[in-house]
Amino acid sequence: MSQHRRTSVLILSGIVLLAFVLRLYRADAYGLFFDEKATILISQGIPMEGANQHDVFDKPDSPYFTPKEFWRPKTLADFNEAVSRSDIGHSPAYYAMLWTWIKAFGLSDLSLRFPSILFGTLTVLLVYFFVKRHLRLTPETTDRLALISAFIATIEPLFIAHSHIARNYTMSFFLTLLATHVFLIIIEKEKARKASVGLYIGYCALVSLSILSHYLTVTVFLSHGLYVLFFVRKWPVWYKLGVSFAVALGFVSLWMLFGGGQSTFGTLKYQAEFYRMLAETNPVNNGFGLILPATVPNVFWRAIPVFADLVIFTNGLATMIVGYRNAVVAFLIGLLCIFIIHRYRNQRQTPQWVKFAIPTLLLAGMLYYSIHPLQHLVLSAMLPFFYLLGLSLMEDFRPGDRPLLLFLIMLSLIPTLFLLLMAFRSGHTYGVTQRYSGFSFPYVCILVALMIQKLFAQRLWISLPLAAVLFIQAGFVALLLQQIYNDMAPKYTSYGVPRTKNPFWYSAKKIQELYTPGDTVLYPTLKRKEYTEIDKSGRPYDILDAQLVNIYLPRDATYYQRIDTTEQDKIVLVKGKTGQKITIFDLEGTKYRY
Template structure:
């Protein structure tokens, strides 16, 4: 069956978008070494507890301080994996670790390998978003296809998606799973109207709910939106029962993990963390090693969440942190209000006055001349109110009445995950958890709303569309600059670093040890004093062994290299030659410089 020219063009465009998405995600994937959370990921996938609480027979032998890679790599049990997840990631993400464990068994252990599943899930999210939009926005097939392609393109260049695809954590996987769950949820509702729902769809939906929650507990916020939609718009009681049964089975399976698996420490750890960060917020909010942690007052939560809200939307990305000076912001917002007034007054007139063709550019440029800092960002800020106005107009004007439930659903999915973070901040008394990746499940739905706006903009008269399109182009340039900072490891909000990391020093150390080690030599690892904040952190030793663990992950599993912890050395990994006693510095960690 041959495709029509229109379909063939769409396929080529979609293929180009997917290729772009893949290239943007795989580019410089393993340039920088693993950071703290990825270290936990790597250890957990090998059944190793961070700091060795399940490795006393390796690091704490009574008759000898020495250990070998062969001893480090002894076979692990299910209990070891459970304990590793419980202690290393608060009993979190077992589904992700299972998938990554299988992946590493197939493709080996390296920075590139442990991050590549994130690339796959992130690219699949772009593809799934295309089919999601095309399936559920069906008022006009051609319009739905354009909307789907625009949504896929925005997802392909979304900075959060790209940044998370470079990290060996569960977020890219959960973005994909929750979008797939929402798709199946809507398909069930659609088919129930025709009484054609096979049981396997409900089973599949329940499985997706289970795997999603077992990939990240905060995915529950997406399913809360599913429940709200059911409450508001589903009027068939049998559907309530079937969805209820799916949720009950899913929650039951999650409860098994929380009761008998590695998740049994979850609630204890979450409660401890809440108390710990609340204490920091009250005693040392600005200078702690955990960053700025403020008490959860209304002003603090507002200002901390503002960048999160801003970065949800592509055309406001970065504006919350780039807007400087009350007068600059006031002028930008005033120009936005005046622009909305002009747009509202003349947008639907067949023959608006001639002066309106210059009004919007003149307004925006007048502000750009005034701004005393970050003029481009403030110029974009001045256009945000017109953008939101057009989005509201699109939602009200371009959809049929029976599309309204879907639009309300999109808005719920766009807002609820972040609102949940704010609620939890007030409940826990601190602002530490208000961060973008914890509400990243909202991004696919916000992207659809932005695509609706862009499609609306493309249908407006030139006096309106050209100035706003030019500002979107400027914002695109700012997004490109942000992507460059992400690739250069200098975007702290997305990479946690303002100074670029080096390539993985633990992998490099292991390869250097392999090359230089001879029988009779000894590898010495540094030891720092450990701070144990709770029972979960306790390993029974006062010093850290994490550097020894990480290097051994990259050493041959059958090697018998003699190694030990040097209690007198805080920073250097050293190889001591057995015949001469010569000390060769394998790597100098320089305090905490390479330990984060």
């Protein structure tokens, strides 16, 4: 192994280790949020609110139930019902994987989230190999680009945040990137007529697993189809890929026709109508956040932060830029910087004033900005960065590489553009959100790495001031990561106020510690709203608190428990001999329930 190769392996190992540490750090610091509660129940074949647990919670002869009854063995039908009722028939591949994982490693919060940590870390490693295989510059340049891309993926806030969440996102990001990797290998091999059947089978399996991990992964495969349509001229390749995709959709159709996916389209239709009604009648104080009618201006303004946050050096700018005049001045400064770079970057004798022009322009803007001057400084450097990306795409690659580069751009944009199209179709802006376009981020990380590599190939009078701006933006990213770790970044963690440790796990441990034969555990309940047939459990009250505590109780325990319909907040242990009531945990309304 050459010295360069050893150094590269050492750096990559450090990057992957850093990625793992950043994803593991504080991964179990906070309790489960609402979607994760669905995750833990569904993975065990239990619908939220127990539509398949009437024999546990609705016995005609007794209001009592035990953990042993709660944990009665579940069937495939139970699993299908749990997915259809609790997650619109979504993500069966993820839940099946998680069921296997929990069987092996248990039900702690860290165990539940650990697959997300692993897939998040593997995505970083795969980004490196993706670049090494498909972006062919000189060996050293490609290796450097691959390392930069992997590092950007390592510190990307969305990747870190979703590695702390027991949901399907990091698995979907990994699967779609791997599917794209295999897709490009197929295209490459077909040029030499060496693509094996095994590659097509692997691609078919990855398409199926991706869609069955998250339905919106179809946006990635739409990009694959457009690439074939525009850049692949061989009918046999069209045919083979078409058959692969048809077979993959056939497997998905089995789930949609005979599994829990049967509820998907009906539930999506209902949700579109429900959110459109909220957008038209109660866009602000509706309990779901800001939901606006899908007019062109509303969708445009909702899309700006989603697009901005795709790129790590513009992350957060859309919400910090206040005032049109400030933004216009920042863009004008950016345009002037581009003009100077374009005019003088290749001149042998650079005029002395040019060497100070870019930092002078950037600092001059700081004197003008009336609010958030550092964020506007970063905004003013945004256009030069994208100009450098354009230079890299035009200068550093051969004409034959242009289809691949356009493919990366398509993969970076189409998932978000699809969300905008669906917003207009459904009539509301609720779905225009960052996590639904997360499949784009690996490819954006590669484009950002191209910008950075091109930046440091420039003369110092260009690279130093723009690198200083990158350093400032890195500080903002570090602050954002601190907010994510402290559970105070609602865009990423769904919370602006930090959660506590898992109250349901704590309650289960407390019950095990205090319970003696003859005692009874009482669970609080809230009134339920049942919007659709899929929501109906036959009860006017909820049992979710009881379900979540029982998830953590021993499976063979015979603790007597019941729902107390007169109590809304407190989990209470009633001692059998004395009648003493001990409060196990006070859930305080909805504080710990969402």
